[in-house]
Amino acid sequence: MQPASVTTGPPRSSLAPLLALVQIKELSILLVTVAAALYFTATSNGFNGSDNYHTIAQYVAPWAIVATGQVMLLICAEIDLSAGFVFTLAPFVLLLFYKNGAPLFLSLLGALLVSALIGTINGLIRTRLNLPSFITTLGMAFLLQGSALIISNGSPIPAPSAAESSLVVVFGGARWSEFIWALIIVGTMQVVLSATRFGIHTQATGGNPVGAAEAGILTNRVKVINFALTSTLAGFAGLLQGIRVGSFDPTNGGFNTMFFAVASAVIGGTALLGGSGTVVGALLGALLLGIVYDGFNLTGVNANAFNVVLGIAILVAMSLNVYLTVLRKRADSIRRPA
Amino acid sequence: MTELIRAELIRAEHIGKRFGPVTALRDINLYARKGEILGLIGDNGAGKSTLIKILTGFHRPDEGRLSWNGEPVQLRSVTHARSLGIETVFQDLAMVNDLPVYLNLHLNKELVHKPFPFLRRREMQRRAREALDAIGIDIPSVTALVGQLSGGQRQAIAVARSVTSNAKLLLLDEPLAAMGAKEGGLILRLLRQLKQRGDIAIILIAHNYSQVVDVCDRVNLLQHGEITFDKPCKETSVAELLDLVHAEYRMNHDPGYLTNRTRTAGESLSNGSLRNVPSLEK
Numbered sequence: 001m002q003p004a005s006v007t008t009g010p011p012r013s014s015l016a017p018l019l020a021l022v023q024i025k026e027l028s029i030l031l032v033t034v035a036a037a038l039y040f041t042a043t044s045n046g047f048n049g050s051d052n053y054h055t056i057a058q059y060v061a062p063w064a065i066v067a068t069g070q071v072m073l074l075i076c077a078e079i080d081l082s083a084g085f086v087f088t089l090a091p092f093v094l095l096l097f098y099k100n101g102a103p104l105f106l107s108l109l110g111a112l113l114v115s116a117l118i119g120t121i122n123g124l125i126r127t128r129l130n131l132p133s134f135i136t137t138l139g140m141a142f143l144l145q146g147s148a149l150i151i152s153n154g155s156p157i158p159a160p161s162a163a164e165s166s167l168v169v170v171f172g173g174a175r176w177s178e179f180i181w182a183l184i185i186v187g188t189m190q191v192v193l194s195a196t197r198f199g200i201h202t203q204a205t206g207g208n209p210v211g212a213a214e215a216g217i218l219t220n221r222v223k224v225i226n227f228a229l230t231s232t233l234a235g236f237a238g239l240l241q242g243i244r245v246g247s248f249d250p251t252n253g254g255f256n257t258m259f260f261a262v263a264s265a266v267i268g269g270t271a272l273l274g275g276s277g278t279v280v281g282a283l284l285g286a287l288l289l290g291i292v293y294d295g296f297n298l299t300g301v302n303a304n305a306f307n308v309v310l311g312i313a314i315l316v317a318m319s320l321n322v323y324l325t326v327l328r329k330r331a332d333s334i335r336r337p338a
Numbered sequence: 339m340t341e342l343i344r345a346e347l348i349r350a351e352h353i354g355k356r357f358g359p360v361t362a363l364r365d366i367n368l369y370a371r372k373g374e375i376l377g378l379i380g381d382n383g384a385g386k387s388t389l390i391k392i393l394t395g396f397h398r399p400d401e402g403r404l405s406w407n408g409e410p411v412q413l414r415s416v417t418h419a420r421s422l423g424i425e426t427v428f429q430d431l432a433m434v435n436d437l438p439v440y441l442n443l444h445l446n447k448e449l450v451h452k453p454f455p456f457l458r459r460r461e462m463q464r465r466a467r468e469a470l471d472a473i474g475i476d477i478p479s480v481t482a483l484v485g486q487l488s489g490g491q492r493q494a495i496a497v498a499r500s501v502t503s504n505a506k507l508l509l510l511d512e513p514l515a516a517m518g519a520k521e522g523g524l525i526l527r528l529l530r531q532l533k534q535r536g537d538i539a540i541i542l543i544a545h546n547y548s549q550v551v552d553v554c555d556r557v558n559l560l561q562h563g564e565i566t567f568d569k570p571c572k573e574t575s576v577a578e579l580l581d582l583v584h585a586e587y588r589m590n591h592d593p594g595y596l597t598n599r600t601r602t603a604g605e606s607l608s609n610g611s612l613r614n615v616p617s618l619e620k
Contacts, residue, residue, distance in 0.1 A: 196455045197448045200441055204434045211432030214396060215445040216416035276436040 026281050029268055033288040040295035047298055057179035058244070059290035060283075062087070062253075064182040065237035066261035067268070067282040068189045069230025074265055075193075076206040076223050077274025078133040080122060083234035084258030085144035086115050090235030091159065091248035092151040104165040111239060112232055118144065119231025123224030133227075145254065152250040159242050172243035181240055182283070185233065190279040202226060206274025234258075263314060264289055289314075345372050347407060347539040348393065348424075348507055354401035354563075355388055362388040364563035366402065370507065373536040375529060377554035377571065378543045381583055384560045386543050387429055390511050393541070394426040395419030417446070423506030427513050429543075431496045435485030439477055440466035442484050443499045469502040470495070473528055475521060490521040497525055501532060508532065508540045514549060526553050547579045559583070 040047045066083050073080050090111045097107035118140065125136045162168045172178050193199035204212035205219040213219050237257075242248040261282075268285030270277025292310060301309055346369055353366035363385045370376045380386050391397045393404075395413035404411050406422055413419045433442050440459075441448070443466045449458040466480040475494035477487065484492060493513060500508055510529075514522045530553060532538050544550050550557055551571050559567035559582055567582060 191456075195457050197450060197457065198455070200437065200448055200457070201446070203437060204445060207434035207436045208432065211428070211434060212445070214391075214394075214416060214426070214428050214432040216420060217446050275434070 026269065026278060026284060029281060029284045029288065033284055033291060036288060036291045036295065040291065040298065044295065044298040047295060052294065052298070054175065056287075056290045056294045057176065059293050060286045061178040061182040062237040062241050062257060063260045063264050063286040063289060064283045065185050065240075066230075066234045066257060067264040067286055068185055068279050069226070069233040070258075070261050071265045071268070071270050071277050071279050071282045072189070072193065072202055072226040073133075073223075073230050074206075074262075074270045074272060075274060075277045076202050076219075076226055077209070078126065078206075078223055078227070079137065079262065080119070080227060080230045080234075081134065081137040081255070081258060082118070082122065082140035082144055083137075083230055083261065084253045084255055085141050085148065086118055086231045086234040087238035087241075087253030087257050088250060089118075089144050089148040089151075090115050090238040091242035091252075092148055092157070092250070093235075094239060095157060095248065096151065098160060104160055104167050108167070108171065108239065112235055115235025116228045116232045118235075119228035120224060122231065123227030126227065127220040127223055141255070141258075148250045152248070154250060156247045156249040159246050159248050161246065168243055172240035178240045178244050181236075185236075186279050186283045193279055198222070198225075203275060207276070260286070260289060267314065345407075346370075347372050349405045350389075350393065350402065351405075352402040353389070353392060353399045353404070355385075355392060355397060355399050361563055363392070363399070366560075366563070366565055368558060368565055370539040370541055372506075372539050373533055374556065375533050375540040375542055375554045377550035377557040378541055378560060379545070379547065379550060379557060379579060379583070380560035385563045386560055387511055389560065390426065390428075390509050390541075390543065393419075393507075394424055394509055420503075423504065424509070425500035425503050425505035425507070426509040427493075427496045427500050427511060429511040429515075431492055433484045433492050433496060436483060438481045438483055439470075439487070439495055440480040442495060443469060443480075443502070445499070447503065465502075469498045473498050473501070474524055490517040493517050494521060494525070497528065501528065506538060508538055510540065511543045512545065513542070514544060514546060522549075529553055547576045550579070551576050 037047075046052055066087065069083060070080060093114045094107045094111035097110040098104060102110065122133070122137050122140055125131055126133045160168055162173050170177060171181075193202065201212070201217045201219075201222050204215070204217055205222045209219055234253075234257075238253055241252060264285035265277065265282040266272060266285070267288060268278065268281030268283070270282065296306055296309060349369040350366050353363055353368075354361070355363040366385075366389060368376075368378075368389075378386055378389070388397065392399050392413075395416045395418055398413070404413065411422070413422075413424075432445065434445065437445075440463045444462050449462050449465075450456060451458055463480050470477050470480065473494060475491065475498070477491055477495065484495065487495070493515075494517075497510070497513055500510075513525055517525065526549065529540060529542070532540060533555075542550070542554060551574065554571050556568065556570050557574060557579065558565050559579070
């Protein structure tokens with residue numbers, strides 16, 4: 001075919017502007033995080049130090065792992081309110097297998113499989129019955145909370161100890177194990193999101209559901225897989241935390257963990273209405289929340305006022321992030337006239 | 339151009355489609371031949387987009403048959419239709435604003451480093467640039483997000499996506515609606531080039547009848563879920579097409595029209611087509 005006319009654009013840099021854009025997007029939240037860290041360094045004595053870093057890592061790891069799943073779901077314009085209770089329930093599922101004689105590794109796999117199943121059920125209810133995910137997963141949240149209370153009889157149960165199996169060390173027992181898992185999961189899922197067909201299809205499913213379907217993407221399947229993924233990650237985070245603490249507690253996790261994870265995702269630049277977001281951004285969001293949480297503890301903010309200050313901090317951080325996004329878009333449209 | 343007897347590529351017979359209580363398509367009979375551009379016109383809500391979505395495997399018909407190259411075929415999905423060579427430019431363009439141009443051009447056809455699942459971004463960018471250059475529509479950067487482009491540029495990308503995929507049947511749902519005169523002209527020229535290759539059938543939905551008469555070989559009129567008119571473009575005119583659609587409008591909205599008017603173009607309307615059929619379409 002003869003070209004109707006030939007246009008030669010300017011020489012194109014090999015560095016994709018999209019990649020640069022994503023990096024800048026995360027840069028703004030990184031700046032806010034660094035600012036928060038500097039503030040607490042200046043105002044409290046104990047902020048800088050290996051022990052306090054470890055404390056922050058303990059806050060950040062579960063939020064970041066659960067947020068990783070929520071980012072994938074939020075990008076396809078869904079949300080999982082039950083993830084926090086999968087976090088609660090998974091350790092007790094592990095105990096069901098473990099107490100009945102299964103080796104720890106298989107019990108762990110079993111707990112993750114049950115978590116994945118819960119997510120799959122969420123996804124199927126969402127896509128087959130066409131219930132909004134907000135309602136579907138709200139119902140599932142209470143169902144799971146009740147189940148955790150029934151299985152545990154409402155009281156904490158000791159977790160398997162390092163004396164029973166060396167696996168305990170890998171899965172939460174070692175000092176930084178939980179945080180290292182968080183980094184591995186965030187890194188892996190960021191690659192899945194931005195460098196695989198599944199990641200692109202997830203973005204397309206949320207960005208233009210009809211268009212994605214017209215292009216032949218099986219959008220319902222994409223959603224179900226992401227529901228299963230979110231639930232599995234939440235269950236895994238719950239297992240890590242329970243093993244680290246040495247006790248499985250039916251009051252762990254819940255809406256608190258879920259909301260901190262969603263807040264991490266949104267602070268990290270994930271759009272609540274779907275289409276765009278990054279996993280690395282969610283990690284930075286969790287890091288910011290962790291630093292603020294820890295910093296308030298250190299500076300002795302009154303316990304009653306704690307959530308007031310935290311709420312204001314979230315609003316300020318997010319407003320700043322939104323404002324920077326607007327600035328960035330403006331700068332971009334100047335740089336590249338349409 | 340001399341009218342050759344060309345091989346028939348697709349034929350739809352007695353196609354019907356309902357959405358709950360609403361009948362979108364009643365009894366569609368239509369065919370398209372290789373090397374031919376078929377214009378499909380009709381008022382809003384006549385069922386044009388539903389018909390396109392059936393031909394492209396997005397909806398399944400409740401009644402009727404489709405044949406492809408003379409063989410009966412059931413389109414199971416968009417992917418299945420695509421594997422046969424049926425490509426579509428949808429009215430809503432199927433563009434994802436938050437993805438860059440080159441990924442939109444490869445949507446659901448992304449290239450990966452087999453056997454690994456990782457995207458071949460460079461290669462997709464190169465092919466996207468080639469495809470856009472071949473059409474001659476200037477997109478500043480294939481890595482720009484589609485949401486930052488103009489309506490005409492988005493349309494051009496949607497057309498480029500379809501024509502660069504070895505399509506045998508190309509379905510275009512109002513491809514010129516969002517385009518300026520210059521960009522629209524480029525798309526029309528591109529369609530003529532594709533036609534001259536002789537191995538592609540094109541079905542073009544358009545509201546601009548002078549463009550239809552200008553670029554198409556044959557025109558079909560779709561009214562209330564039926565094809566009520568089928569003529570070579572050489573034997574019709576913009577005035578006749580306008581009168582057909584206008585007559586229908588008058589009959590639906592002006593009770594005295596049928597008795598007062600001289601029966602000309604409207605005669606080709608069957609009684610069946612006068613029923614007021616609600617439609618899901620906008």
